[in-house]
Amino acid sequence: MxxxxxxxxxxxxxxxxxxxxxxxxxxxxxxxxxxxxxxxxxxxxxxxxxxxxxxxxxxxxxxxxxxxxxxxxxxxxxxxxxxxxxxxxxxxxxxxxxxxxxxxxxxxxxxxxxxxxxxxxxxxxxxxxxxxxxxxxxxxxxxxxxxxxxxxxxxxxxxxxxxxxxxxxxxxxxxxRKGGKARITGITTGKIVDFGLKDSMNMGACMAPAACDSIYQNLMDFNRLPKDYDRIITGDLGQVGQEILFDLLREKGFDIEKQHMDCGIEIFDAATQDTHAGGSGCGCSAVTLASYILPKIEKGEWKRVLFIPTGALLSKVSYNEGNSVPGIAQAVVIEHC
Known part of the structure; x- marks a missing residue:
């Protein structure tokens, strides 16, 4: 095949x-x-x-x-x-x-x-x-x-x-190859997306366009609608990036508000922990997947999830030289066995 x-x-x-x-x-x-x-x-x-x-x-x-x-x-x-x-x-x-x-x-x-x-x-x-x-x-x-x-x-x-x-x-x-209660059935490899934003203290805004691109392409490639996923889970857009993602996808004809979850929003309590827009970092989506998301898939509470960690592709060199902050998002389809 x-x-x-x-x-x-x-x-x-x-x-x-x-x-x-x-x-x-x-x-x-x-x-x-x-x-x-x-x-x-x-x-x-x-x-x-x-x-x-x-x-x-x-x-x-x-x-x-x-x-x-x-x-x-x-x-x-x-x-x-x-x-x-x-x-x-x-x-x-x-x-x-x-x-x-x-x-x-x-x-x-x-x-x-x-x-x-x-x-x-x-x-x-x-x-x-x-x-x-x-x-x-x-x-x-x-x-x-x-x-x-x-x-x-x-x-x-x-x-x-x-x-x-x-x-x-x-x-x-x-x-x-076998033996798990959750399985990866597909992936959508992300592209580098740059909207020209330069604020490294607002990485949610920098990454949201890439998240939108990968989610949209996944829906197109697999001929699916947002409702075909129990959850569409981004990595670390936070409160700011989440709203931008919703707006960008609505422009493309998709509303994911009912299905969307962001690891950066889930991992901290905005009311009691001083983390501002939410969590980020390579560990953010990784620990949320391992501890919270996968158990729900393994138990069958969620049958199919689109997991999309998001990244801001900057370095201290690129930032200090005045470059923009491109984003990328890698989508993984995880299903209950």
Missing amino acids: EQMIGKQSIQFERAVHILSAASIVGKKEGDGPLGKYFDRVGEEDGLFGCQSWEEAESFLQKEAVSMAIQKAGIEKWQLRMIYAGDLLAQTIASSFGIMGFHTPVYGLYGACSTMGEGLSLASMAVAGGYAEYVAAVTSSHFASAEKEFRFPLGYGNQRPLSATWTVTGSGACILG
């Missing part, structure tokens, strides 16, 4: 199973609405017993993959490859976090869309017969991201209401 469908999607002839998922987060995330669902919650200082923020983020990835392997009931040597990514320069959180597994690695950078990218590539590897077991993992850390993209925490800089709070956490999934 031809697996390519439409302009930029794949419909797998044999669906790829998600065998397990694991999540580890910081205390702020643990204090939020999803706190009871995470596998492990850290202490107040966010260092997880490490000497630096970057080392702590590497620890998050190591723990997430280790827990996911244990849940899947396999040994680490059975992993054929790992797809891993984070927000730090040269993806050092991933490289130092997973090198102890002695497993072939593909390092990824899709900004906050990286979990969607990792799941897409991992599912293609399994569906294509190139691996029996594959891991997809991403991470982010509030303090390491602030150092990388904005200001060290000691500066105490103020954040505008449009800003999102980078999630401290890591989520990992183990994919295989």
Whole structure:
């Protein structure tokens, strides 16, 4: 069967199973609405017993993959490859976090869309017969991201209401050919979309056009309507980006308000936690998927979900040189078995 469908999607002839998922987060995330669902919650200082923020983020990835392997009931040597990514320069959180597994690695950078990218590539590897077991993992850390993209925490800089709070956490999934209660049946690979916005403190607005593009193309390629999904779940648009996404899709003839959910909105309590527009970071969609979304799919509460992590493709170099902030969104169709 031809697996390519439409302009930029794949419909797998044999669906790829998600065998397990694991999540580890910081205390702020643990204090939020999803706190009871995470596998492990850290202490107040966010260092997880490490000497630096970057080392702590590497620890998050190591723990997430280790827990996911244990849940899947396999040994680490059975992993054929790992797809891993984070927000730090040269993806050092991933490289130092997973090198102890002695497993072939593909390092990824899709900004906050990286979990969607990792799941897409991992599912293609399994569906294509190139691996029996594959891991997809991403991470982010509030303090390491602030150092990388904005200001060290000691500066105490103020954040505008449009800003999102980078999630401290890591989520990992183990994919295989059979045995899971949730499966990946298709993907829509995102394009880079740039509306010329330059405000790095309003990444929801920068990413919303890319989310709109990938959602629209998924509906076109699979000949579906929003109601064909129990949930359409973006990664970290936050309150600002969500409203923009609704407006952009209405212009294309689709209303997704009833189905839409955003991981960045769900992970923090806007009324009690000072996170402004919501959560963001590679870990945001990854830990929400592993802890909250997948269990609902596995139980059959949701039969089909469109999971679309969103990313703002900037660096401190591009921002300081006055460039715009392009966006990308990687869509993954996940269904109940």
